[in-house]
Amino acid sequence: MKILVINPNTTQSMTDTIGHAAARAASPGTTTVTVQPDKGPVSIESQYDSAFCVPGMLEIIRAAEEEGGYAGYVVACFRDPGLEAAREIATGPVIGICEAAMHAASMLGKGFTVVSTLKRSAKVQYDLARKYGFIDQLMSVRAAGVPVLELEDAHSGAADKVKAETLKAIEEDGAECVLLGCAGMVDLAQRLTQETGIPVMDGVTVAVKMVEALAGLGLGTSKIVSYAQPREKPYTGAFAGNAPGPVRKRAAE
Amino acid sequence: MKILVINPNTTQSMTDTIGHAAARAASPGTTTVTVQPDKGPVSIESQYDSAFCVPGMLEIIRAAEEEGGYAGYVVACFRDPGLEAAREIATGPVIGICEAAMHAASMLGKGFTVVSTLKRSAKVQYDLARKYGFIDQLMSVRAAGVPVLELEDAHSGAADKVKAETLKAIEEDGAECVLLGCAGMVDLAQRLTQETGIPVMDGVTVAVKMVEALAGLGLGTSKIVSYAQPREKPYTGAFAGNAPGPVRKRAAE
Amino acid sequence: MKILVINPNTTQSMTDTIGHAAARAASPGTTTVTVQPDKGPVSIESQYDSAFCVPGMLEIIRAAEEEGGYAGYVVACFRDPGLEAAREIATGPVIGICEAAMHAASMLGKGFTVVSTLKRSAKVQYDLARKYGFIDQLMSVRAAGVPVLELEDAHSGAADKVKAETLKAIEEDGAECVLLGCAGMVDLAQRLTQETGIPVMDGVTVAVKMVEALAGLGLGTSKIVSYAQPREKPYTGAFAGNAPGPVRKRAAE
Amino acid sequence: MKILVINPNTTQSMTDTIGHAAARAASPGTTTVTVQPDKGPVSIESQYDSAFCVPGMLEIIRAAEEEGGYAGYVVACFRDPGLEAAREIATGPVIGICEAAMHAASMLGKGFTVVSTLKRSAKVQYDLARKYGFIDQLMSVRAAGVPVLELEDAHSGAADKVKAETLKAIEEDGAECVLLGCAGMVDLAQRLTQETGIPVMDGVTVAVKMVEALAGLGLGTSKIVSYAQPREKPYTGAFAGNAPGPVRKRAAE
Amino acid sequence: MKILVINPNTTQSMTDTIGHAAARAASPGTTTVTVQPDKGPVSIESQYDSAFCVPGMLEIIRAAEEEGGYAGYVVACFRDPGLEAAREIATGPVIGICEAAMHAASMLGKGFTVVSTLKRSAKVQYDLARKYGFIDQLMSVRAAGVPVLELEDAHSGAADKVKAETLKAIEEDGAECVLLGCAGMVDLAQRLTQETGIPVMDGVTVAVKMVEALAGLGLGTSKIVSYAQPREKPYTGAFAGNAPGPVRKRAAE
Amino acid sequence: MKILVINPNTTQSMTDTIGHAAARAASPGTTTVTVQPDKGPVSIESQYDSAFCVPGMLEIIRAAEEEGGYAGYVVACFRDPGLEAAREIATGPVIGICEAAMHAASMLGKGFTVVSTLKRSAKVQYDLARKYGFIDQLMSVRAAGVPVLELEDAHSGAADKVKAETLKAIEEDGAECVLLGCAGMVDLAQRLTQETGIPVMDGVTVAVKMVEALAGLGLGTSKIVSYAQPREKPYTGAFAGNAPGPVRKRAAE
Incomplete structure (x- = not known):
């Protein structure tokens, strides 16, 4: 299984640290990929920083879902920013550290x-x-x-x-x-x-194992009500490209 | 006193509706200004929508703080998106509807x-x-x-x-x-x-009155710890301009 | 609007202190009247003192309601004595400090x-x-x-x-x-x-502003069940005069 | 032991009903005395009614304490009115039904x-x-x-x-x-x-047994802080006679 | 009335201490019998100890129920071990200390x-x-x-x-x-x-008085759902003799 | 890693069902062993049944600990019987279903x-x-x-x-x-x-994965206070053999 670990800040050295830890924690048969957003704060130390890390993080998850290849996601910041939003666009489990x-x-x-x-x-x-x-x-x-x-x-x-x-x-x-x-x-x-x-x-290594545990059982985020895909609608301005599209249906749903 | 009411979505007709209600609720001597972000969802019906309304909303508050003219803020969406982040950059009260x-x-x-x-x-x-x-x-x-x-x-x-x-x-x-x-x-x-x-x-009219009430007593957001100004640091990519600057000190602090 | 601020104890100098603060807090267009009961403890430092401040306080509110001139009430003791009883006989908001x-x-x-x-x-x-x-x-x-x-x-x-x-x-x-x-x-x-x-x-100044806020929106105490007028019935002895009368109906109800 | 059961309303027939039940519940060796205040509501169906039953009830307990003969008290109304105030002036247990x-x-x-x-x-x-x-x-x-x-x-x-x-x-x-x-x-x-x-x-019979249980072990209300005797002070007007006097000390304290 | 006090550990001197205290606490007309299991820990200082005191305690209660002579039970260990299991097999009140x-x-x-x-x-x-x-x-x-x-x-x-x-x-x-x-x-x-x-x-003396209080009113454990008699079924091995038998019906149920 | 799954009841067919599910859930590299106590209820449907399944379950865990070969334990009954007691004698994680x-x-x-x-x-x-x-x-x-x-x-x-x-x-x-x-x-x-x-x-498959997750990170039960090994002491009667022995020290502690 492939797990996507997202460092929500934009400091490469921290992404590397997280990535090494995630990789060490992963079971044989699990691949972890650790990434960071292309925009936002270099560290997350306030709710304001949190707010600006989330859009980039959601873009990563959405792109990953389109590829369809990840069993689940880890949000690697101890404030668990954007966790519920991420669950709305993910099918696998999304776990905050x-x-x-x-x-x-x-x-x-x-x-x-x-x-x-x-x-x-x-x-x-x-x-x-x-x-x-x-x-x-x-x-x-x-x-x-x-x-x-x-x-x-x-x-x-x-x-x-x-x-x-x-x-x-x-x-x-x-x-x-x-x-x-x-x-x-x-x-x-x-x-x-x-x-x-x-x-x-x-939290990083524990979250990797929790995603392994849940995804390993074929369990994903419940898409029935609260974490259903966002309704399709336009977004304006700089976020126009982030607008939720038509709700994808997968066999598993 | 001047109160800034922010419709966090980008639908002008809804901003107008909110604006009229806010204006009617305001006491004599209070001016309400109602605005919307220049980017983001046309309505907020998910945590994903919430995530993409917050950056534009925070830009509005930050600009308003730099002007220095608002006694307080109303976040006019019933999910109260970005409330705590807003409090970190505001000096007056910030009230969600x-x-x-x-x-x-x-x-x-x-x-x-x-x-x-x-x-x-x-x-x-x-x-x-x-x-x-x-x-x-x-x-x-x-x-x-x-x-x-x-x-x-x-x-x-x-x-x-x-x-x-x-x-x-x-x-x-x-x-x-x-x-x-x-x-x-x-x-x-x-x-x-x-x-x-x-x-x-x-919530809109009540929030306007609550801001009036608190700001009318000279009370603002407590800046001592949790809602202190975000620490100065770089932001990268498209959000570079949103990086928190040097913490402003006002007499009241 | 007229707000009645009740100091539930019987010390005139404290009523004066409260009255001045309430008056300073009031918006232009708001008049505050600050009163004290004609019987009861000179200060409220126990639940026993509380018990003996409430009857006089309720008499004040009931008389005020009969005059019909107050938009709301402040109970100016930090134990909030008699708050729920007061709400049963008031139509406007009743706020404890x-x-x-x-x-x-x-x-x-x-x-x-x-x-x-x-x-x-x-x-x-x-x-x-x-x-x-x-x-x-x-x-x-x-x-x-x-x-x-x-x-x-x-x-x-x-x-x-x-x-x-x-x-x-x-x-x-x-x-x-x-x-x-x-x-x-x-x-x-x-x-x-x-x-x-x-x-x-x-609490005094905040409560005055809260009454202003709620009453300013035309909001009063919900009279539908819990805070409905007390049922009509006899009271005996020294409290005979405090018996709830026939339930008044106002247009607003 | 003697237990004082107080019907806080002023309806004699209800006092009698309560009194018979209390007497039946009492153990051999326990005497229950059931009384009602000399003023207040004929039934307690609102917080307003509650407020006006408490002063008479507290007078009863205070007089009983001065006599010194009761092991504990039952407040026989299911709203438990005035329970904490009663505990401040009682030495034995005070139990609401x-x-x-x-x-x-x-x-x-x-x-x-x-x-x-x-x-x-x-x-x-x-x-x-x-x-x-x-x-x-x-x-x-x-x-x-x-x-x-x-x-x-x-x-x-x-x-x-x-x-x-x-x-x-x-x-x-x-x-x-x-x-x-x-x-x-x-x-x-x-x-x-x-x-x-x-x-x-x-609740009446259970409360009688609870007082028996606690008082039977020599346990009374803790007088150390929250339920200490009210501080001595003047009361004014019709309640002047209810002013807390000098704090009595008993051996048991 | 007869109350069975169970010291769930197997130290006789402690059973004696508890027994004397229980006897002193009992009202005239109440007999307390204090016993200990025939197997298990000499003192209860862990959840593991708790686990091994419960079977013997339940055997005692079950035997007592078959005799039919006890008005209620006290579980005399401050961890209240086995309280809910005991209630399932008792008809009278079971109180933990x-x-x-x-x-x-x-x-x-x-x-x-x-x-x-x-x-x-x-x-x-x-x-x-x-x-x-x-x-x-x-x-x-x-x-x-x-x-x-x-x-x-x-x-x-x-x-x-x-x-x-x-x-x-x-x-x-x-x-x-x-x-x-x-x-x-x-x-x-x-x-x-x-x-x-x-x-x-x-807790021992208080629990004795609580059983006296409840049983004195004819109140017992509610047998309707959660504390109903365990369903009849086989137990195997060393616990075969502890299997719940056919559910007894008493008039009081 | 080896995980011990305990069906706390004594019905072999149920142990088999649980065992197959556990085995299917286990990752490559994990072996699950599923066992049942040699004494106790054939099914667990009451707190009484729970009480009699725990001793046998604890014996299993204690023996397993002495062998030293299990990474962690699953308690496979949805009432989670004996979970805390089990943690006191285990070093690896113990998870209830x-x-x-x-x-x-x-x-x-x-x-x-x-x-x-x-x-x-x-x-x-x-x-x-x-x-x-x-x-x-x-x-x-x-x-x-x-x-x-x-x-x-x-x-x-x-x-x-x-x-x-x-x-x-x-x-x-x-x-x-x-x-x-x-x-x-x-x-x-x-x-x-x-x-x-x-x-x-x-719960069975999830618990197996949770043990894998935690034990896979080298995490075990915290032995510092609440889940420390039970103190050494005698047990009497039929449980004499269950007495906690001298506290073992392992390197990992």
Whole structure:
């Protein structure tokens, strides 16, 4: 099966990091392709950044659907931007990395903390946990005080800050799992799992496995009502080309 | 005070309808300006449509902020698209029409129903009610089975369908207020209030009054953490011009 | 429009403070009248005090309704005493100051703290936030340790204590708005907003604006079921005169 | 032990009905005294009625506390009026009949329905279930369409209406227990339990047993913060005599 | 009436402690019998221990039902193991001691803390509070760091540790009642109530009184659907003798 | 990797059905082994049945852990019996089939219905949805009125009844996914997915894939607090052999 992993920001080095992690996570027989939009923010640290990453991401998914070759999609930003819109145009599963990590954590321990980048993202994590049903299990959101792109810089001390917050999550929050709240932290997860003895998860690898799991069973997004293809209509101006066309019917539907 | 009302879709006749309603609702001393983006969907009936209305809407708010002349903003689509992103770039209050109507209903009666356009929007309304804290008061979401733009057509029978669902909301759901779940229904609210004897609310006029209320007290969006200005960074490709610039500081901050 | 603001306690100086704030908040074209009951507690610091402020407050509203001249009502105590009873006998909106402030805060920031008077009131605030739907947004309730009537005394140090708790709310609770949990703190709100840079709200002024907003749209309390006029029946003893009479019908109903 | 049961309305025949039921429920060694206020509504069917029953009820409890002879109190109206105020002035437990019945039902079956008097009371029951923590277990509130005082009239057909709703609760709501939502229905509970085979509970008898249970263990209301005695202060006008005096200290505190 | 109190672990000295407390709590006219299973863990400190205490406990209840002589049952472990299974085979009420204590606390104060034995039990208490509807009132769970059987040892210092946590619950958590989270702490409750001035409850005595209360009113477990007798079927192997037989019908059903 | 699938009941034909489904679901490189306890109920239709299936299931897991060869476990009964106890003694992930299906459904559609066997199981499903965080997404639980073992009988009409409820779930509940609430329905899932066009899921295959996903990333149950190995202690009587031994330490811990 082929899984399309989308880094919704436009920083190639981060796409590469995500891509390597996704590829390592994939089972034999799974190919992951990791891409980034051709427009939008170089990192996603606000709802404003989120808003401008989504159109490019949706274009990628729509093109991929037209090719017809992907079993499912991963949205590789811990704010899960555009997840529901993506589901409307996809037939396979679409999994966000925050979502995936929260689901996994809730099956592995009683209570998890998210170690995130900046303080301004904390309440977004609470909102997502509430939306997905995991608020009772969210012990805390801790900001490591690291901007997204510093995670790419080996000399930034970012890894140490993330580890420090992970230890505090265990000690002070009673967290039994820790979620690394940024796709850029993907390389830290395995190391911190070993160093702390508890599951420390990045969302990218978990989301890849979740897509494998669901698509492997032939399960896709339910197209019956809420995630049905958008109705055909004109779009104007610079987005004219993004207008939803006639609803495709596939055998599987 | 000047309030900017944004119809996030690109149908001029709907902008006009919203604009007239907003103007009628405004207090003496308030000027409302109603605009629409220069790109995006002609109506918003899916999360995909939502995603493509937001960039144009944010451009409008950002330009308005640079002019510095607006006391606050109304997002005139009942899905409240881009509300949090808008708050990050605004200094005054930003109020969505779904949000405004739900707040108002919760102070006027015990339990409300949303009469919406299409069935596919129903669960979005539940999600919003949950997010805003009003899920206990949301008795039901009823789809009138009317696409957004038919509301513009006097011969479509849309008004009758909306009325029929409003009566069922009272009778079957135990709704004590009814919210009209589309900016295109703004002209029906007053008529249905009189015909049913309960508060039937459109969100546009309520949101205008809520902005008046908050801005009239000198209250604006809290810029301290979650809604702080987005961090300065490059955007690439077609969105390069939307990159957040250096954070402006105003005296009030 | 004329709005009746009721200070439910019987301390004239506090009624004056509230009255001045309400008057300053009112739009041109709005007249506020601020009154207090002719019987009951001099301050409201317990549920027992609440119970004894309500009958006098309801008498005021009932008399006002018979005159027919008020567009709506503000209940100016942060425990929102008697709010639902008041709605049963009013036709216009009836807004409590706790309720108003919580609604406003939830549209301006992500998470608020209430800075209250005494510790014994804290859990009442949690109950109200839960009832109104804002519990997820209530970061904390902080008691300034100031009895209500000390707020009237410029030498009590009360203002400093309230400010200290406001700063802690920002720092320790992650509050993005602060609500001053007593009508007697109304004069501090504007000052603290300026000093802290976040919205610090008293409920009185917000409630006045909310009544203006709703009544300005012709919206009143839904009289259909829960807030219908009380059924006619005898009351005995000292409350005989408070018995609900035949249900009045107004054109608007 | 002596338990004081308060019918908060002023209809003697209803006080008698409640009193007989309370006496039958009491264990050997328990004496129940059932009283009614000397002022207020003849039945409680609105929040307005509630407001005017509370002062007389609190006077009764305060006088009883001064005598010092009661182990605890039952508030015998299914709206649980004034419960928290009563706890502030009582030392023993104070139990509302709605509260008591909901607690009992939640230990005897999975899900209960309240069969109430009038439709206008239904949402009050939902609010109480939410407040007490039983909203997940509240399957429905059904109005028998019977005003409170008709329950006193053997020829009103009220009993049949209550039974019909009880059967629907079992069949249509999946209720496994039924609560009779008015103190006036106390005599029906035992009969309906036998006729339906499920626990059909009135609140009066359950509340008496709950007070017996708690007081029998020497447990009383926690006086430490929220339910501490009201602070001493003047009350004005007709309520001057209700002013809280100096806080009494008892050995047990 | 006869009440069967089951210590689900197999430590005789703890059964004795529980038995004495139950007997002291019982009203005149009530006989309590306290027993323990003939197999299973000597103390219950994990879900695994819970799983192995339940079969023996159910055997006890089933045998008791066949004798037909018990009015109701108490499950005397603060994890409330096997409660729902027990209800399926019982006709009288079955009350868990955690459940009983939480119900009682919620009627006596606003907010309680559980002082438990080991840290690993803390989240079980949160789960139970969530299940029973009391999560809003659960201020905290504090582990005294005392294994269950040390409570039996007068020299272990366990009582002092429990008291220290009780005081912190009052001071730091804002708890207004404290629940002792282990049947082995039953003797401490009365002493700590006196020393702290707030209700400090063990669950055993409260549960006995709750069974007395409900059974005293002729109320039993609702046998209509969820707690109906298990369907007759074979069990295999070592549990063959535990197979549910033909469903007994009693007059009371 | 090797996954151990446990049918907690003792009916061999059902174990076979589950085993075939699990094997079909497994990825290349995964081996599933499906077993059943040597004692306990032939089907699980009550909490009583649940209680007697758990000891045998835990013995299986404990033995498997001692062999050390399994990457994770599936508990193949839709009541998820003994899940938390199992996690305490396992090192790999332990996934229940109800849990797995609910997680999957929540990522594929907005709202699901469970089509279960008997009415008496319905509220157990609500409890599980509440516990796992999916109550907002649980549209309904529908009982097909089919005892578990009839599912094994091709002539029982059970499949038609399950299909009929599945169609009603779509039509009447607004379900966008349907979960088949019994391991015995595993063969119907794929067929109903094709016939209805929405994801119809059995839990067995989803749980196998979830274990593959998590174990494939090297993630196991968090052993730090709540799911730590049970403390060593004696068990008495027939369960003496089940006593937790000294806590094993593995490198991975």
